[in-house]
Amino acid sequence: MKKMPFALCLLLLAAPAFPYQVEKSLTLPAEGIRALEVNAGAGSLRIEGVEGLSSIEVDAEIIIRGAGKDRVEDFMDNHLRFSLEKIGERAVLKGYFQFDGFPRRFSGDALCNLTVRVPKTIDLAVDDGSGSMAVVNIRGDVSIEDGSGDITVRGVEGDVRVDDGSGDIDIRDVTGGLRIDDGSGSMTITGIGGSVTVDDGSGDIEIDDVGGDVILESTGSGGVSIGFVRGRVIR
Numbered sequence: 001m002k003k004m005p006f007a008l009c010l011l012l013l014a015a016p017a018f019p020y021q022v023e024k025s026l027t028l029p030a031e032g033i034r035a036l037e038v039n040a041g042a043g044s045l046r047i048e049g050v051e052g053l054s055s056i057e058v059d060a061e062i063i064i065r066g067a068g069k070d071r072v073e074d075f076m077d078n079h080l081r082f083s084l085e086k087i088g089e090r091a092v093l094k095g096y097f098q099f100d101g102f103p104r105r106f107s108g109d110a111l112c113n114l115t116v117r118v119p120k121t122i123d124l125a126v127d128d129g130s131g132s133m134a135v136v137n138i139r140g141d142v143s144i145e146d147g148s149g150d151i152t153v154r155g156v157e158g159d160v161r162v163d164d165g166s167g168d169i170d171i172r173d174v175t176g177g178l179r180i181d182d183g184s185g186s187m188t189i190t191g192i193g194g195s196v197t198v199d200d201g202s203g204d205i206e207i208d209d210v211g212g213d214v215i216l217e218s219t220g221s222g223g224v225s226i227g228f229v230r231g232r233v234i235r
Contacts, residue, residue: 020065025058025060026093027084030054032089036116036123036124038125041097044131050137052119056091056119061111061112062076062111062113064076064109079098080112093114123142124141136154137155139156141160141176143161144160144161146164149167151171152171166185169186170187171192174192174194175193180197186204187203190206192209197215201218201220204223204224212230212231
């Protein structure tokens, strides 16, 4: 019987496990639902309002790196939280991995990339861990609490509030007012119908085409550029 060379054995043992990828979907009738709460973890998130849609539709791309194929199913059963349910007039979406109690031998990462389609008239409350986020075409109010990752908001007809740890923020075409509390990262704000309030730690700020006031509670470090503002600029 031929023996495997010692160097080859070390190479095979050191080789990382191939990424495991699977797709999952959830659907919930939207009748009687006024707001959607989203609890997301690591991974990208896109929420889009669709005219005439009568349900909330969620597609998840789940990627796990660093776990052997024989352990992936158990890993997902124990740690993936993926659900969509109606609670009163709210829908609650969970799409994340619970990091407490990870198997001792797991040293990789796990992502849950979410794509969500909702009726345009719904309000949104998003609590996101990390990864890029986009919210587009919503007629209701939007509240975002984010740990890290870039944030893009387009075409919101209500008020928008963002509480962000780090990452670039790009918000355009909001009919209502906007408030941003940001730790670090650049900020681009344009086409806001109401007033804009900013409390920023660091990063460049660019503001233009604001229908109300611009209130700069704190700008930290970084340049500030302010274009057309119908109201006052308060520093």
